[in-house]
Amino acid sequence: MNKIPSALNLGIRRGALEIRQFARQRESVVFTLLFPVILLAIFGSVFKDTIAPGVTFSQYFVAGMIASGLVNTGFQSLAITIPMERDVGGLKRLRGTPMPVSSYFIGKAILIAVSMVIQIALLFGFGLIFFGVQMPTAPAKWFTFIWLVLLGSACSTALGIAFSIVPKSGRGASAVVSPIVIVLQFFSGVFFIFTQLPSWMQQLAAIFPLKWLTQGMRSVFLPDTFASQEVAKSWENGRTFLILVLWLVIGVFFSVRKFKWDRD
Amino acid sequence: MNVIEVKGLKKSYGLVHAVRGVDLSIPQGEIFALLGPNGAGKTTTVEILEGFRSRDAGEVSVLGFDPQTKGHAAREWRNRIGIVLQSAADAGDLTVLETIDHFSGYYSKPRNVEEVLNAVGLEEKSGALIRNLSGGQRRRLDVALGIIGSPDLLFLDEPTTGFDPEARRSFWALIEKLRGTGTTILLTTHYLDEAEALADRVAVINDGLIIEVSTPAELGGRATSKAIVSWRDGDTIKTESTDNPTSVVTKLTTHFGGEIPELTVSRPSLEDIYLTMIGGTHE
Known part of the structure; x- marks a missing residue:
């Protein structure tokens, strides 16, 4: 007798299907992939100053945009689209098939990872050409960048799936999720220089992963001399790693234990 | 061994006793219809069998397996x-073919995949995006996704709601084809004529209990109930309720010397019987 396909195999198939579906929704493709570029264009044009010797605001902002891109593309989009899939009965139908829940999660993770790669490539392209954003040259910086993107994307995916249990309906999901993400972006130093924020805001932001992702990205895109201007006078990449792993574990735990297939 | 075996199934939501002790035995290859008004416990029972809901009490075996089991x-x-x-x-945003192929x-x-497309009559729509399908075509796709895995047991939940009469007929023909492959089918429906056309046996559920299990022809004593003979005599329609409709008709044939005007012989429809059954236990 033929064996039923493995969870990983089905996860990859689901990833391909998710990408295909995503690519056919033109509005969301443009919005999701180009939104950080549009923000960079706006902020880069408004704030022309340098914030430290040799560090333009655009350079500072690119770090924040990549970090918050991870949150928008993973957490925000999943926490909104999964309740919508649930509303129309798509998840219940999947639950009735032999496809395991892990394959569904793997499919989502693949979709998020692929959209992140495209988003970052666009941001780099526009940043380089129009805003003089400088790419890191040291291999160590690229190493940091890669683990930040991978871990950040996994963490954001897991938390997005976990948070999808909160909105009661697909229609209301956006109203629940979007304000959280926007507030988090302001608190975490995506739009402003983190050290200039009130300290209560900094402390609150330090609980959540976006602040750490943003700080980690600054360690990649800003010169090491800038580290002395951080709150802890260093990049704290080790701590960033631990906090992201912790949030990833929390996200996976709630995704696996509490995932809701059905409206009621 | 029966494909579905249920004994003493119970399920409550808070103070509401949705299912109060249901027993069911469905052998392999049977098309079994579960009938009942909204809120009778029909959906709860089926969702427990499908593994979508947990139960409070009772034994459930579906293909020799407890639907509450998890894991591999x-x-x-x-x-x-x-x-x-x-x-x-x-x-x-996917096409019909992509979706069936993926599942x-x-x-x-x-x-x-081609065979399933043909079976549900969607071969000409295989390249169409799902959002451009009509309600009936979407329902056919639902069925295609239900049978693509060549299941031994198929659950059909109100499959023809919203169909026009022609679409319903062709859907019934599709289910008949599946019967030929030995698939056991548990059907829930609001339409009595659908149960009559498809089901080998029907169960009527009301207030969380199975009231009767029988063939559609025999449900509620239908086969042995009196027949109604009606005909026109001059300006009036006459009716006679009888256990022997043939002899009544023979008598009338003699009376009229051949053709009896506007003759009908009828027995209570499945719907008449059903409404009596659920009405009788509603108080």
């Missing part, structure tokens, strides 16, 4: 069942 064994079990739910309007990858011994 549950995947092996789901590999052998097909579920057509009431409504699923997802994946609008076929979930199973160990899927049916041929």
Whole structure:
């Protein structure tokens, strides 16, 4: 007798299907992939100053945009689209098939990872050409960048799936999720220089992963001399790693234990 | 061994006793219809059998398996069942073919995709996006996804709601074809004529209990109930309720010397019987 396909195999198939579906929704493709570029264009044009010797605001902002891109593309989009899939009965139908829940999660993770790669490539392209954003040259910086993107994307995916249990309906999901993400972006130093924020805001932001992702990205895109201007006078990449792993574990735990297939 | 075996099934939601002790035995290859008004416990019972809901009490075996089991064994079990739910309007941006093909990858011994497309009559729509399908075509796709894994047991939840009469007829023909493959089918429906056309046996559920299980022809003593003979005599329609309709007709034939004007002989419809049954226990 033929064996039923493995969870990983089905996860990859689901990833391909998710990408295909995503690519056919033109509005969301443009919005999701180009939104950080549009923000960079706006902020880069408004704030022309340098914030430290040799560090333009655009350079500072690119770090924040990549970090918050991870949150928008993973957490925000999943926490909104999964309740919508649930509303129309798509998840219940999947639950009735032999496809395991892990394959569904793997499919989502693949979709998020692929959209992140495209988003970052666009941001780099526009940043380089129009805003003089400088790419890191040291291999160590690229190493940091890669683990930040991978871990950040996994963490954001897991938390997005976990948070999808909160909105009661697909229609209301956006109203629940979007304000959280926007507030988090302001608190975490995506739009402003983190050290200039009130300290209560900094402390609150330090609980959540976006602040750490943003700080980690600054360690990649800003010169090491800038580290002395951080709150802890260093990049704290080790701590960033631990906090992201912790949030990833929390996200996976709630995704696996509490995932809701059905409206009621 | 029966495909579905249920003993003393109970389920409550808070103070509401949705299912109060249901017994069911469905042998292999049977088309079994579960009838009942909204809120009778029909959906709860079926969703417990489908593994979507937990139960409070009772024994349940579906293909020799307890639907509450989790893990890999549950995947092996789901590999052998097909579920057509009431409504699923997802994946609008995929084509019919892409969706059926993708779902076929979930199973160990899927049916041929082309064959399933033909069986549900969607071969000409295979390249169409799902969001451009009509309600009836979408329902056919739902059925296609339910049978793509060549299930031993198929759950059909109100499959023809919203169909026009022609679409219903062709849907019934599709179910008849599945009967030919030995698939056991548990059908829930609001339409009595559908149960009559398809089901080998029907169960009527009301207030969380099975009132009767029987063939559609015999339900509620239908086969032995009196027949109504009616005909026109001059300006009036006359009726006679009788256990021997043939002899009444013979008598009338003699009376009229041949053709009897506007003759009908009828027995209570399944719907008449059903309404009496659920009405009688509603108080």
